[in-house]
Amino acid sequence: xxxxxxxxxxxxxxxxxxxxxxxxxxxxxxxxxxxxxxxxxxxxxxxxxxxxxxxxxxxxxxxxxxxxxxxxxxxxxxxxxxxxxxxxxxxxxxxxxxxxxxxxxxxxxxxxxxxxxxxxxxxxxxxxxxxxxxxxxxxxxxxxxxxxxxxxxxxxxxxxxxxxxxxxxxxxxxxxxxxxxxxxxxxxxxxxxxxxxxxxxxxxxxxxxxxxxxxxxxxxxxxxxxxxxxxxxxxxxxx
Numbered sequence: 001x002x003x004x005x006x007x008x009x010x011x012x013x014x015x016x017x018x019x020x021x022x023x024x025x026x027x028x029x030x031x032x033x034x035x036x037x038x039x040x041x042x043x044x045x046x047x048x049x050x051x052x053x054x055x056x057x058x059x060x061x062x063x064x065x066x067x068x069x070x071x072x073x074x075x076x077x078x079x080x081x082x083x084x085x086x087x088x089x090x091x092x093x094x095x096x097x098x099x100x101x102x103x104x105x106x107x108x109x110x111x112x113x114x115x116x117x118x119x120x121x122x123x124x125x126x127x128x129x130x131x132x133x134x135x136x137x138x139x140x141x142x143x144x145x146x147x148x149x150x151x152x153x154x155x156x157x158x159x160x161x162x163x164x165x166x167x168x169x170x171x172x173x174x175x176x177x178x179x180x181x182x183x184x185x186x187x188x189x190x191x192x193x194x195x196x197x198x199x200x201x202x203x204x205x206x207x208x209x210x211x212x213x214x215x216x217x218x219x220x221x222x223x224x225x226x227x228x229x230x231x232x233x234x235x236x237x238x239x
Contacts, residue, residue, distance in 0.1 A: 038145065040126075045150050049125050049158065058168055066174040072157040075172055075184045078225060079192040080156050081234050085224030086196035086217075088117040092152060092236035096143040117159055118143050124162045152236040160184075164202045165195060179208040193218040193225065 048069050051059075059065045072080070084091045090098050096118040115123075122142045127135050146155065165175035172195065173184045180191050187195070194207040197218040205214050228234045 037142070038149075041142070041145055041149050044125070044158070045154060049162070052125055052162055053128050054124065054164075055162075055170055058164075058170075062168045065168040065170055066178060067170040068173040068177075069161050069171060070173040070184050072153060072160075075157075075160060076187040076192060077234075077238060078189045079160065079172055079184065079187050079195065080237055081225035081229055082189075082192040082196040082221050083156065083160060083199075084117070084234065084237070085228055086193075086199060086221045087120070089224060089228065089233065091117055091156075092233050096147040097140075116143075118147055118155055121155055121159050121162075122146060125158060153238075156237045163199060165198055165207070167203050169202075175207070179206075189222060189225070190218070193222040196221050 051067070055065060055067065088098065090100070094116065096116060098116050119139055122139045123129070123135070126142060127138055150158075160172040162170060163172070164170055165172070166178060169175050169178045172187075175195055176182050176184045176187055176191070179195065180187070182191070191207070194210055194214065197210070197214050198205040198207050205211070207214075210218065
């Protein structure tokens with residue numbers, strides 16, 4: 001009988017162990033969080049993502065922002081090629097991480113140039129701006145998921161619709177209207193190259209009043225866009 005009471009007390013203690021209880025609930029919360037994140041990413045394969053955290057920040061700061069979502073069918077193909085030429089020339093050849101660019105960045109002691117379009121989409125749509133290890137870890141975790149669930153074309157489409165092209169101007173449609181008075185589907189090759197050229201510093205550069213440095217960068221992007229069209233590196237995001 002004493003042995004039975006001791007066994008029962010032992011089981012009761014195990015059931016009431018706070019560490020085990022916390023671990024069980026932490027695991028359950030983690031599983032639920034993963035399921036929710038996967039579900040949201042899957043939904044955004046077809047549905048327009050909501051206003052991003054950064055857009056909300058800028059809207060509160062400025063009072064209003066310009067933003068108009070358009071599908072890829074209403075974006076000039078040369079705009080997508082210009083974006084890839086400017087930001088991620090090997091976009092069709094990697095699955096979210098450009099290892100060659102990462103190795104180069106490490107050798108140069110800088111992270112500049114190592115971030116792919118897929119990683120930037122994760123940051124812009126689901127995370128926040130700024131440099132810290134938590135954001136980079138989340139970005140690295142979510143990038144393979146987006147690369148698996150979304151098509152390359154969808155990644156480009158979302159990027160072009162959430163990127164900031166000037167202060168308070170988000171998305172290529174708003175940018176095309178803002179800078180050139182045309183729709184995104186009517187952008188010329190030069191206009192597309194200039195829009196892509198402002199992306200590293202949208203608040204400090206102007207596509208309609210380009211500095212000589214921006215003109216030079218846009219000329220390089222123009223050549224790069226033509227090159228990836230010729231050599232097939234645009235095939236993964238074009239019809």
